[in-house]
Amino acid sequence: MRSRLALLVLATTGLMMIAFLVPLALLVRQVAEDRATVRATADVQGIVTVVGTASLDAVRLTVERLAAESRRPVTVYLADSSVLGTDVPPTPAVELARRGASLTAGTAGGGREIVIAVQGRPEGTAVIRTEVSAAEASSGVTRSWLVLAGLGVLLSLVGLAVADRLARSLVRPITALSTVSHRLANAELTARAEPAGPPELRDVAGALNHLAGRIQELLRQEREHVADLSHRLRTPLTVLRLEAESLRDPQEGARLTAAADALERAVTGLIRQARSATTDAGRSDAAAVVADRAEFWAALAEDTQREMTVDLAPGPLPVGLPAEDLAAAVDALLGNVFAHTPDETPFTVRLTARATGGAVLTVADRGPGVPAGLVRRGASGADSTGLGLDICRRAAQASGGRLEITAGEPSGAVMVLHLGPPRP
Structure with a gap:
């Protein structure tokens, strides 16, 4: 913007210089x-x-x-063809002046010729001639033109300085608004x-x-709404834990209690995350x-008779994601397998290290594949919220x-979760 304003002022100043200085x-x-010409005329009239x-x-002697x-040629032509002063052949202007007319005419060299008819001599009309050379006629013009050119350059520089100052007063607030x-x-x-x-810029700043x-x-x-909603889940979780403790089968009760505890931890993490204003990625x-x-x-997987193959690289594998968020993403991927494939469908969980840091989690099943558009937030191919894969993507x-999904009937679905390394 500063350069454009400078060019605008420079163009305007140039046009003004052309309009006035030329x-x-x-x-x-x-x-x-x-x-x-006036000075030469006054000399010969004297x-x-x-x-x-x-x-x-x-x-x-006078001539x-x-x-x-005067350092100019001065010639007097008498009526008897005598020539006094500088010997210059008579010109058409001299011949015209012999008839009694005084005049000024241009010369071939770019100068001025001045002839004056003089009456009163006994032999007839005399003619006084002098010539102003082109150099004398343009004396001081070059210096004046240089002064005018310097004045034009000075005015242009002053205009550019004023334009730059004005542009900075405009660009600085705009840059500040862009930064904010x-x-x-x-x-x-x-x-x-x-x-x-x-x-106008102050109004924009206030609006921003x-x-x-x-x-x-x-x-x-x-x-606050998410935290309140999450807090409301604590009551049914408490009821679920009490129901689990009242079961006669200790193993079933322990399993349900562990599930309730995991769900409560997730709810607690959700409340803490909702009430936190920080955006640090964390690590795990x-x-x-x-x-x-x-x-x-x-x-x-054992209850639904699914063959589950787990292949995990030895840790630690640090990634730039909190443990709660990573656990939610893994649960979403595995829950998607159980939600969108029939029982007895085998699947594989594989975790490998990335060459550039981080890890790659791959969940592959042999089911019917992932419907098109399932990764879109709110889209679901089953009776669910449709937020699972979007949680993984985010x-x-x-x-x-990034999250990559390959869908196809023959080979099932392959979901690959690329996790970056922790930020320094």
């Missing part, structure tokens, strides 16, 4: 020519009386002295713009601050988390990775 330069040249009344010797003083908007986009909701600059405050308020309300050991969740789902992106 005619002024031409006027300076014309004034110089007229001044030289000897008109001498030429009209004095003797030839006096006229000759030679004037030529020496980028900080807001990076979840720095406490960023605020300082109203500065023209009234109002928008940031409104977003912060809406997020706070959303966190993928090998330990995946092993724990695989062990949890192994019991359900968890992968939060760690700097």
